Amino acid sequence: MFYDRAKIYVKGGDGGNGCIAMRREKYVPLGGPWGGDGGHGGDVIFVADEGLNTLQEFRYKKHFKAERGGHGMGKNMHGAAGEDLIVRVPTGTVVREAETGRLIADLVEDGQRVVVAKGGRGGRGNVRFASATNKAPRIAEKGEPGEELWVELELKLIADxxxxxxxxxxxxxxxxxxxxxxxxxxxxxxxxxxxxxxxxxxxxxxxxxxxxxxxxxxxxxxxxxxxxxxxxxxxxxxxxxxxxxxxxxxxxxxxxxxxxxxxxxxxxxxxxxxxxxxxxxxxxxxxxxxxxxxxxxxxxxxxxxxxxxxxxxxxxxxxxxxxxxxxxEEIPKIPPEEPAADLQMVFEPEERFSIQRDFDGNWRVSGKEIERHVAMTYLEEEESVERLQKIMRLMGLEQGLIDAGVKEGDIVRIGDWEFEWTP
Incomplete structure (x- = not known):
């Protein structure tokens, strides 16, 4: 069978977690922090292959996920970077974001590559958070989640x-x-x-x-x-x-x-x-x-x-x-598809967070930046939680919740996490 359309899910690898570790060696008193960084997650990369002429492979396999980065370790050892996932598609494949229809790439030449989903950066180990006032921090970051999205593939045969x-x-x-x-x-x-x-x-x-x-x-x-x-x-x-x-x-x-x-x-x-x-x-x-x-x-x-x-x-x-x-010999080749020329790219700063009532009357905080901060925080470590609270305060989230009418005991949801509000 000839398949020239497909819809698939792609996810970049999550970054590896940073490590919380202390240097404990004989004759080295007060050794200090020694936790290494996590490795970068692998990217999902589409590569055009002129040896393929159909999207049949994607009929049965719909999910593609790159390798996550390795976790940091003691002795300031960094985790290995996750391996990129190479997905081969026929030349002539147009890649669009399924939700918005945004053109990601038009792959018309053999070997042409495009990163469709970037891997997350590795979390920093506690070595990175040492300072003159906190020489033995129990603060580190979890790995950043990799990008994830559904994409639509459309094959347009390349023929003269x-x-x-x-x-x-x-x-x-x-x-x-x-x-x-x-x-x-x-x-x-x-x-x-x-x-x-x-x-x-x-x-x-x-x-x-x-x-x-x-x-x-x-x-x-x-x-x-x-x-x-x-x-x-x-x-x-x-x-x-x-x-x-x-x-x-x-x-x-x-x-x-x-x-x-x-x-x-x-x-x-x-x-x-x-x-x-x-x-x-x-x-x-x-x-x-x-x-x-x-x-x-x-x-x-x-x-x-x-x-x-x-x-x-x-x-x-x-x-x-x-x-x-x-x-x-006289007719030029058809150029690859590009976004409409009359669409001017205007930079608009993304809203740092939004606050709304959830289905049960509690609060939902949304926004890539704040969700990333929460996902990368070791919530079981008191110092890491204090750092997250400081970030929320500096972002204006704390005051935003107060202005919206949050009360003591209310549940505040951020990403997959729930917090009980305490002034």
């Missing part, structure tokens, strides 16, 4: 040339004749249900051709899996419009071309401007083919180059292939 047209127009026969691709071929509509790729050799050069499954009227609105197929035309530099010039399916070839081009424009106006040539197929079916070829030239001869061919017999295919090779 795309074959478009109605079902049964002869696209699969065309690509099987000019390349080594072996698509399923049969005499009924919708034989081809997945795109097929083939490499076409022209002298010492070559180009990649994609057989896009048959489009129908309404494809731009998703009729007949239109969106699933049209997506794969977005990266093609040149379109070959294969049309049944003999009208063997009872359709008018002139109207077929108008219909498909209209669907391209409705889906993406840029596709309608893409260079296109017409391959008038089934010229071996006479006399309808000659009559309709004349009509095609009258209707489209000023706009497109028209090549009479017979994919079944091979007639005229060489001329099409050589002309395509010539045109590709």
């Amino acid at each position: 040339v795309g074959l478009i047209g109605f079902p049964n127009a002869g696209k699969s026969t065309f690509i099987s004749r000019v390349s080594a691709a072996k698509p399923k071929i049969a005499d009924y509509p919708f034989t081809t249900l997945v795109p097929n790729l083939g490499v076409v050799a022209v002298g010492d050069d070559s180009f990649v051709m994609a057989d896009i499954p048959g489009l129908i009227e309404g494809a731009s609105q998703g009729v007949g899996l239109g969106h699933e197929f049209l997506r794969h035309t977005e990266r093609t530099r040149l379109l070959i419009h294969v049309v049944d010039v003999a009208g063997t399916e009872g359709r008018d070839p002139v109207e077929d071309i108008k219909t498909i081009n209209r669907e391209l424009e409705l889906y993406d106006a840029r596709l309608a401007e893409r260079p296109q040539i017409i391959a008038a197929n089934k010229m071996d079916v006479q006399p309808q083919a000659d009559e309709n070829l004349t009509r095609l030239r009258e209707a489209f001869g000023d706009s497109y180059e028209i090549f009479p061919i017979s994919a079944a017999t091979g007639e005229g295919l060489d001329k099409v292939v050589h002309r395509v090779a010539e045109l590709l």
